[in-house]
Amino acid sequence: MNKPSPTAFEKYELEVAESVEAVQQKIKRERENRAYVSFGDYQCVKLRVEIASAVKKSLGIRDAGDIRLVSPPPHVFGDFALDVFNLAKKLKEKPEALAQKIADGIKAREGDLIKDAFAVGAFVNIETHKEILYRDILSQILELKEHYGESDVNAGRVAVIDYSAPNIAKPIGVGHLRSTIIGQALANIYHKTGYSIVKDNHLGDWGTQFGALIYAYQEWGDEKKLAENPITELKDLYVRFHQFAKEHPEAKDQARELFARLEKRDPELIALWKRFRDLSLQDFARVYQRLGIEFDTCIGESYFTKQADQLVDECLDKGFCRKDEISGAVVVDQIEKIPSFLLRKQDGTSLYLTRDLATLQFRIKTFHPHTILYVVGNEQDLNFHQLFAFAKRAWYLSGNTEAKHISFGMVLRDGKKMSTREGTLIELEDLISQSVNKSKEILLHKNPDILPRELDEISEMVGLGAIVYNDLRQSRVKNISFDWKRMLDLESGSAIYLQYSYVRINSILKKLKEVYGGIGLDKLEKDEIAFEYQSEFALAKQLMLFPEIIAGAQATDSPHRIAVYLEELALLFNSFYDEVSLLKTENPKLRASRAALCQSVALVLKEGLGLLGVKVPKKM
RNA sequence: GCGCUCGUAGCUCAGUGGAUAGAGCAUCUGGCUUCGAACCAGAGGGUCGGGGGUCCGAUUCCCUCCGAGCGCACCA
Numbered sequence: 001m002n003k004p005s006p007t008a009f010e011k012y013e014l015e016v017a018e019s020v021e022a023v024q025q026k027i028k029r030e031r032e033n034r035a036y037v038s039f040g041d042y043q044c045v046k047l048r049v050e051i052a053s054a055v056k057k058s059l060g061i062r063d064a065g066d067i068r069l070v071s072p073p074p075h076v077f078g079d080f081a082l083d084v085f086n087l088a089k090k091l092k093e094k095p096e097a098l099a100q101k102i103a104d105g106i107k108a109r110e111g112d113l114i115k116d117a118f119a120v121g122a123f124v125n126i127e128t129h130k131e132i133l134y135r136d137i138l139s140q141i142l143e144l145k146e147h148y149g150e151s152d153v154n155a156g157r158v159a160v161i162d163y164s165a166p167n168i169a170k171p172i173g174v175g176h177l178r179s180t181i182i183g184q185a186l187a188n189i190y191h192k193t194g195y196s197i198v199k200d201n202h203l204g205d206w207g208t209q210f211g212a213l214i215y216a217y218q219e220w221g222d223e224k225k226l227a228e229n230p231i232t233e234l235k236d237l238y239v240r241f242h243q244f245a246k247e248h249p250e251a252k253d254q255a256r257e258l259f260a261r262l263e264k265r266d267p268e269l270i271a272l273w274k275r276f277r278d279l280s281l282q283d284f285a286r287v288y289q290r291l292g293i294e295f296d297t298c299i300g301e302s303y304f305t306k307q308a309d310q311l312v313d314e315c316l317d318k319g320f321c322r323k324d325e326i327s328g329a330v331v332v333d334q335i336e337k338i339p340s341f342l343l344r345k346q347d348g349t350s351l352y353l354t355r356d357l358a359t360l361q362f363r364i365k366t367f368h369p370h371t372i373l374y375v376v377g378n379e380q381d382l383n384f385h386q387l388f389a390f391a392k393r394a395w396y397l398s399g400n401t402e403a404k405h406i407s408f409g410m411v412l413r414d415g416k417k418m419s420t421r422e423g424t425l426i427e428l429e430d431l432i433s434q435s436v437n438k439s440k441e442i443l444l445h446k447n448p449d450i451l452p453r454e455l456d457e458i459s460e461m462v463g464l465g466a467i468v469y470n471d472l473r474q475s476r477v478k479n480i481s482f483d484w485k486r487m488l489d490l491e492s493g494s495a496i497y498l499q500y501s502y503v504r505i506n507s508i509l510k511k512l513k514e515v516y517g518g519i520g521l522d523k524l525e526k527d528e529i530a531f532e533y534q535s536e537f538a539l540a541k542q543l544m545l546f547p548e549i550i551a552g553a554q555a556t557d558s559p560h561r562i563a564v565y566l567e568e569l570a571l572l573f574n575s576f577y578d579e580v581s582l583l584k585t586e587n588p589k590l591r592a593s594r595a596a597l598c599q600s601v602a603l604v605l606k607e608g609l610g611l612l613g614v615k616v617p618k619k620m
Numbered sequence: 621g622c623g624c625u626c627g628u629a630g631c632u633c634a635g636u637g638g639a640u641a642g643a644g645c646a647u648c649u650g651g652c653u654u655c656g657a658a659c660c661a662g663a664g665g666g667u668c669g670g671g672g673g674u675c676c677g678a679u680u681c682c683c684u685c686c687g688a689g690c691g692c693a694c695c696a
Binding site: 095 | 622623624625626627631632633634635637638639640643644645651654655656658659660661676677688689690691692693694695696
């Protein structure tokens with residue numbers, strides 16, 4: 001056998017092997033060296049533990065169940081509230097009487113943080129030593145700085161996050177944008193709670209569509225156009241094929257045949273495919289860079305064709321699936337209520353689900369993940385049910401790994417799905433440039449003296465922030481109706497409000513330095529931190545919750561919880577800003593305390609937005 | 621036809637067994653000689669799609685109907 005120089009495909013396999021090796025090293029390093037902030041050290045946790053212990057002592061019981069801390073409604077006195085319904089049920093007592101008992105018990109013995117308690121109906125309203133709590137919260141944030149909010153709740157775990165996954169030879173549309181944005185946010189959030197992350201861009205670089213594309217390229221391909229504007233030309237070819245195939249159904253058969261040849265690694269077709277892939281990746285890199293996204297691996301579906309084939313043979317041997325007598329396709333019969341599906345087509349080629357199965361096997365073998373997240377739209381709900389059910393049945397997926405489909409709603413335009421085939425897709429780059437241009441207009445309008453270089457930089461942060469935030473501020477399961485106007489409406493409750501709040505704080509701190517020669521934190525001892533107004537304490541209370549909010553966002557795969565939290569924080573800050581002037585605060589200790597508060601708010605805003613993938617400018 | 625998801629203020633959305641269901645936008649009323657008004661304070665606006673059920677208590681859980689979206693093997 002003659003052994004020529006490595007083929008295009010072999011080179012690609014080498015690239016993958018290198019990136020995989022690098023990630024494995026990263027995971028190993030993190031496992032050995034990463035330092036964690038202990039979740040139990042946070043004030044929000046300490047307070048809960050203290051309350052739980054007070055409840056237990058008051059009642060003389062061992063287990064107080066889960067303590068849920070909430071703020072009492074505005075008309076009720078107290079810093080925190082506790083409802084006793086569940087505990088009452090467990091102890092078979094009347095809720096009102098139990099609440100009274102707990103309140104009396106807490107009253108009788110003052111704790112480190114708890115000062116007093118009052119029963120109102122079935123609620124116990126708790127008053128804390130505000131000045132101590134305030135001091136502890138701020139000093140902790142100032143000490144931990146950008147590490148504030150990190151925790152060890154998932155220390156030592158590995159998560160593979162499969163997101164973005166655009167299709168080669170098509171422009172990235174706003175549909176894949178959701179996966180990209182949500183996936184990136186989840187990667188950040190998971191990492192913050194202790195996970196080691198494998199960010200994998202599972203490119204759609206295989207499938208019958210490439211038969212169609214190659215067919216179209218061979219029929220109508222234009223070298224000049226392809227060199228000038230690769231993605232546009234490839235997209236046009238793809239759309240043209242589908243228009244043509246409507247009139248000439250036989251073209252579809254020919255496309256399928258071309259794909260079958262591709263799967264057999266026909267050198268001529270593989271070379272063409274590799275070229276389309278490389279051109280597409282170059283194009284995607286531009287958008288990813290603007291969004292600040294870097295993947296650990298870009299292992300496309302194409303990588304798994306061989307493994308998929310072997311896997312199907314294996315499953316046939318073991319009887320997990322069967323060959324259909326008539327068609328010759330490989331079938332998996334209905335599993336419980338999940339409809340049956342194919343693992344191999346009549347012509348012997350693989351399917352999306354087959355390759356995904358091989359991918360799953362590969363990921364488990366290679367990274368030993370505790371969790372695998374598939375950030376893919378809800379149109380694929382059934383596929384993931386099928387994938388997971390079969391993977392469990394065939395023992396590719398065991399109890400050591402949890403595979404989750406992070407489903408999300410679709411971006412609909414006029415109540416309908418957008419499609420490349422129909423040409424109704426909105427391209428991500430168009431969206432970004434429109435948003436950035438709109439931001440430029442607004443920035444220039446608000447601040448005509450801004451320098452051109454600053455304008456470019458800031459409008460990029462504001463424009464991209466608007467797009468990203470618009471997506472992440474709402475819970476992911478619901479459909480988003482696409483609306484240019486709303487998306488680019490930067491003045492309303494969007495990232496710009498949070499960015500503006502951050503900028504204002506920066507401005508205050510800068511001014512403090514100018515007027516007083518410093519913000520005074522260096523001269524402030526921990527026990528000198530103090531506050532005067534309720535609005536200051538309310539802010540600290542909100543700051544205290546940040547670590548729990550992150551942990552909750554991770555546990556429920558809900559980035560929007562962070563967005564909602566940050567909006568509440570900014571609202572509280574702007575209210576405080578209106579009430580209190582730092583520059584006019586005469587007492588240097590109080591002034592420094594307020595500077596500490598502002599700095600903490602700024603820090604949490606920046607970190608929180610950072611988790612969502614939104615950057616903050618220093619001024620705007 | 622079957623399956624999954626969604627339905628909360630005029631609009632966009634939070635809340636999900638517990639105290640009087642909350643934000644933003646829009647509307648109206650106030651607040652810049654005062655740290656950036658891209659802001660703040662306040663007002664109006666709700667049969668939480670309809671109807672049943674479970675529960676001391678349901679917007680939240682169950683059933684049913686209505687409406688919307690998405691799927692239902694040789695696409696991804």
